[in-house]
Amino acid sequence: MAIDTTKFKKLLEKELKTLEEELESVGQRSPSNPNDWEAKPNKLNADSADNMEVAESIDEFEDNAGILRQLEIQYNEVKHALAKIDLGTYGICENNGHEIELARLEASPSAKNCIKHMK
Numbered sequence: 001m002a003i004d005t006t007k008f009k010k011l012l013e014k015e016l017k018t019l020e021e022e023l024e025s026v027g028q029r030s031p032s033n034p035n036d037w038e039a040k041p042n043k044l045n046a047d048s049a050d051n052m053e054v055a056e057s058i059d060e061f062e063d064n065a066g067i068l069r070q071l072e073i074q075y076n077e078v079k080h081a082l083a084k085i086d087l088g089t090y091g092i093c094e095n096n097g098h099e100i101e102l103a104r105l106e107a108s109p110s111a112k113n114c115i116k117h118m119k
Contacts, residue, residue, distance in 0.1 A: 003091040003105065011109045012082050019075045026064040026071070037072050039065040074110075081110040093117055 023037050030036040039061055084090040091100050095117035104111050104118070111118070 003099070003102065005085045005090050008090065008105060008109050009082065009085050012078050012085070015109070016075065016078045016082065019071055019078060023068065023071050023075060027068040037068055037075075039068050077110040077112070080112070 027037045027039050030038050041061065081090060084092075091105060092098070093100050093114040093116075094112045096114070098114055100111055100114045104115050
């Protein structure tokens with residue numbers, strides 16, 4: 001059974017746009033590597049900030065960095081799935097080369113593996 005990738009490409013492109021917006025809310029593209037993201041530094045006037053403000057700023061930065069890491073993983077998985085559509089290998093399990101179940105792709109369009117090999 002061949003998978004109609006048109007539907008999945010639209011879903012993945014929509015998800016990629018959403019992920020980019022979310023990434024931009026907590027991070028920015030790395031100036032040294034535009035394919036990488038980094039947490040946005042907090043704007044804090046160190047001269048006028050008290051210790052509590054500095055601590056809160058550090059906590060917020062660390063929270064953003066954690067969120068950013070997870071979003072970046074998802075972002076890269078979606079980009080990988082879109083590349084597989086372009087290559088004609090979308091919907092093929094990366095472990096055994098069999099087709100990924102349609103229900104699995106509908107639940108997770110960026111899935112790399114069939115249900116048997118999902119991690």
